[in-house]
Amino acid sequence: xxFSETVVLVILAYLLFGPKKLPEIARTVGKALNEFKRAxxxxxxxxxxxxxxxxxEAQRQQILPPAEPPAGSVATSSPASPETPAESHSxxxxxxxx
Numbered sequence: 001x002x003f004s005e006t007v008v009l010v011i012l013a014y015l016l017f018g019p020k021k022l023p024e025i026a027r028t029v030g031k032a033l034n035e036f037k038r039a040x041x042x043x044x045x046x047x048x049x050x051x052x053x054x055x056x057e058a059q060r061q062q063i064l065p066p067a068e069p070p071a072g073s074v075a076t077s078s079p080a081s082p083e084t085p086a087e088s089h090s091x092x093x094x095x096x097x098x
Contacts, residue, residue, distance in 0.1 A: 017025055 013025070014022060
């Protein structure tokens, strides 16, 4: 928008609204533009925060991928019991009439 277009708009606004209403309208438009700019900046900050959080999660996954058990190993069903089946069998042999 050039200077001549701006001058035409100012003259048109002056004729439509008059000299008393023009400062009020300018203040209202200025406040609305300021509020829009603030909301836009908040939105940009929120998007940047989400992107950095996703990048951090992706970086964590690259550093420490989930460990897979070695081939041929047997997974235990209850980690609370420290005995293996072989140990409980040997305990039963040691005390047959308990």
